[in-house]
Amino acid sequence: MRPWRRKPGGTGAGREQIAALGTEPMGRLLLRTCAQTTVSVGVFGIYALTNAFFVARGVGPAALAAVNLLAPVLLAVGAVSTAVGAGGASLVSRSLGRGDPAAAARAAGNAFVVFWVCAAAVGAAGLLTLGPLLSLLGATDGTRGYAHDYGQILLAGTLTSTGFSSLMRAEGRMRFSTLQWVLPVVTQMCLDPLLIYGCGLGVRGAALGTVGGQTVSAAMSVWFFFLQRARPYRVTLADLRPHGPTLRRLLGVGVPSFLVGSGATVVAGLANTRLVAVGGPLAVACFALCGRVGTFAAMPQTGIAQALQPLVGYNAGRGLAARAEQATRLALRATVGYGCAVCAVLLCAAGPVVSLFTGDPALHARAVGALRLLALVHPCAGVAPLVCARFQALGRPRPAYLISVAAVVAVRVPLLFALGRFGTRGVLVSFPVAELATALLALLVLARGRAAAAPAVLSHGPRAEPRGGQEGAGAHG
Template identity: 35%
Template sequence: MTDGNPRDHLLSDDHLGRLLARLSVPAMVGMAVMGLYNVVDTIFVGRGVGALAIAGIAVAFPIQILVMSIGQMLGVGAASVISRSLGAGRPERAQVALGNMLFAVTVLSVLITAVGYLRLDELLRLFGATDTILPHAREYMEILLAGTLLHAFAMASNNVIRAEGQARVAMISMLIGAVVNIALDPVFIFGLGWGLAGAAWATVIAKVLAALYVFGYFRSGRTPLSLALRHWRPLRGMMGEIVAIGSSSFVRMAASSVLAVVMNHTLAIHGGDMAIAAFGVINRLLIFMITPLIGLAQGLQPIVGFNHGAGRFDKARRAVRLALASSTAIATAGAALMLAFPTTILGIFSRDRELLAIGVGAVRVVVLTFPLVGIQMVGATLFQAIGRALPALVLSLSRQFIFLLPLLLILPRPWGLNGIWISFPVADLAAVALTLALMVPQLRRFGAARRPA
């Protein structure tokens, strides 16, 4: 992979636009397809089972987010250590990071699965399930919990694979999962008549196949990193570094889980079951819109981490600036589309008039400041890549936990359902202001420390 000389590593490519595209476009495509499968999955459920089934998926979503947040935390943390280790010519340290990541993924996934099966109904009610929604949420999650370990493994490992510069391999893994899921959904939901259970089984099978592909890559000899059990010995220092760096990703996604719980309860109070279903659709669309931004951030991280480790600070700064411009353009295009055709887009998921009335009004407010989301993500990625865990954590917490969550508890009191929607643009404006306050000084420090490439 590398002989220890940063210039010989593919991440040392001096053409930043080409390098960022090579690493981020495959990740963007893979993430977009994953987001598309979430959208298509919801469409099939809405058309094949009904609006309450969509609400059931929305209530079950916090558990799924928790699994993803653990995979992302360990993967992002390990990827940061691995990319910096490769940049510094220390492949043996990269292997130790991978082994510690795999150990933690296994232990935490088994724990989540066990607790999920033992306390499923209590968890779903905690997450906002009403008496009418609970049966749908339970039917879905009883099946989905079976794929927890493989889902977390594939998600974490894809970050590591990208840290090696093999973005195409990670993209194929995500494509396998998404395409298989999309293909099996109509067969299981409509063809076999399994309904919501069919959607869950399609998801589990897709995750199994994606994980098997990742496993095959590590066994193929194309990477110096190994899945061998002898590397799985947890080391306090390494585990601490991985968790500290990846904690910002975990907190950001775990905050999404907490936010979803608060949203479900608040929506139930101010809008009822159909409000939960409407936001369930909108949330899937927002996730789809944000996936290319996640892919761009995933492509940016190894570039910044590698060049920071190699002492090429000016190149790291230029990569961040390029990512900022690209992410803002992508987010603006997505927001414009949603604002132009809200009724048409939401109508694909459901014909329920109450759901559409609530959803269209929400979209026109929630999406207004979406173009700013890319700035927040790039800022957090910058600090993750250079190993500065605290500012990365603060930025990851800012939008959803520091700003949006309190607003959701305050604004609906005087303004009801409209107060819920207004909370989103207010939180975005506050979060981007904080991001710029932390990111701009760091970029200036890069400029002051730069040296000729």
């Protein structure tokens, strides 16, 4: 089969969307972009909450604890998708910024291939070793059956577990990126009650609902990247061929995100294991419930970091250093301000929030106190991911490596072991303390990075406009 040929040109609408990243007032641009990315991840956060609600209410606390035991496995797959998404988005936005759509298409195609290979490997390995894996993750007699049923289905669906929305944002397609989250999540939210209650499938229904939504997302991404014509580039079969220099740059920029995700996997696994030892399945269920609430509450911070990447990457590619720095400053203020606000809300409303998800008196009593402790995470939670996103967007992975590795090896794991000796409360307290230390480390690295010599992409002043209106040109089909 021969790949279709790339056609020159692109559409006026596509060029305008990309050009806006370098011309629209930064405050307004960041607000608009953050709103769309926050809606995207916020919708997924709503699904995480409703999924916890359906499992807890429809199956029971033991099933909710079992689902949470598999969180490290899901985080591992998510770490791969985040890594290739961050690396690919950085290459795509900077390539489009300098008027090179062919390089953008090659970066996107190679990102697809890396994810597919890694996801297939994780899924196959997980299915082959699921029994021992569940023992390692702390499964007990009360949770093993639920976790096995849930894990089998999710691991079988790993190839569909990302829609590459970060690559869509990299070319300024914020609306479709939002739709890429909304439609699959709506699908999942409709399937969950139908399969859990209507078909009586329990945790299997929750897993099937998740994979069903992921399949919708994967189908949308294939249409967007490989078939849609109204874009500055289109991925061809030739772009799927591994290209050494592109792969090295993609992985070099994306691996810090993988390390962050892998670190979250390790910390979640250690926390679950410790909670099983000191508090039993009820402590794990409590942690799972608070984790879902915390994940939803942190979604706008994730949205801010996602919004920052294409703004910094595109403007770096065009040599607009001042705009890239302005975007970073505004995003830092936004993420800290939001974190303080959500912390205050959770401290005041922990009881009513927990009541939404459980009527079990024992679980409710423990979850309220835990949620108040974990609320202290939020003021600092968005700082390190945002700083890492900024360096990755600039194509400077080393500072992001430092933050992501040190946060796990020197901060989170040691604090979890040290404070975990004091029981369940010690495990919970380790999270806000670690978040504060990680945020301070990230700000120190950011300050040193700004003081150091500017990266080559920002050192030559603004670039000239591409000749012949070629910005954003490329395959449009």
